Amino acid sequence: MSHHEHPSDAEMIKQYLKVFTWLFIFTALTVFAAMDWVPKSWGEIGSTVHITVGLIIAFIKAIMVIYIFMHIKFDSKFLRAFIFVPLFLFCVLTFALNVLGP
């Protein structure tokens, strides 16, 4: 079972801080994504577009937390199944229900 080498402490702290910063940037992006930027002429599809963008950003944030903070990047590949399979199913469920729309 091959997995990434555990980096040095300094490198690890650097990665934590990087993820921490990106999480804030993506949170700001989520707030901007919720603003009224979709043309009114799009009707109800506009609402679906909004929530889809919000969910995509949330999934990117989730993957960063799982990979670095939860150490999946450095742990056994076998463990990835425990988080990515249900997360994938969750992703399919939310996107499918959302795209089906009103």
Next chain:
Amino acid sequence: MSAGLSLAHEPVVGVPHGKLAMWIFLASEIMFFSGFFGAFIVLRNSNLEMFSHSAAELNKWLALLNTAVLIGSSLTMALSILNLQRGNKKNFQLFLGLTIVCGFIFLIVKTIEYASKFNHVDEVFPHGIYPSSNVFFAFYFTMTGFHALHVICGLIPMIFMLSKSFTKEGYNKPVKVETLGLYWHFVDLVWIFLFPILYLIFPAHH
């Protein structure tokens, strides 16, 4: 004892039993919250107008503050684990203490938010906002309530570990703290999805 046999580690995946059990538990937790999110989206699609108007009653800025607090707590939790693994007791105590403080700030903000809903009176909600007010608020209180319960469940062992670390024998079980860390990061993950879905619910265009 032969090299391959160890009671502390699961032989196939090579991770401690407790950690593996936590991953299995977290997988089941994802499915638990998926049910709520799925039902929420379906009901939202059939009541766009009502969901948009109800979401407008929520305080986005308090939720944003709580998002920042939880992201910060994830960082401090990761740093506390790293310090315990390196035997740096003082920094472990500092970062675990900060994580606990963040957890309490989150709960205080949530309490303020709930109180403002109960005391909210206007033409649409003349008796305050409660889970019975409408479907949106039933989901809002249920989902955020379960999430807050998860925060409380995470804080209890954290307080135990921190107080134990101040005793003579100290607390030197990095795997247990790491396992608790997984749980705490998961609590952060759930909030990452709750924040846009509930608070930044997007306007219905008609």
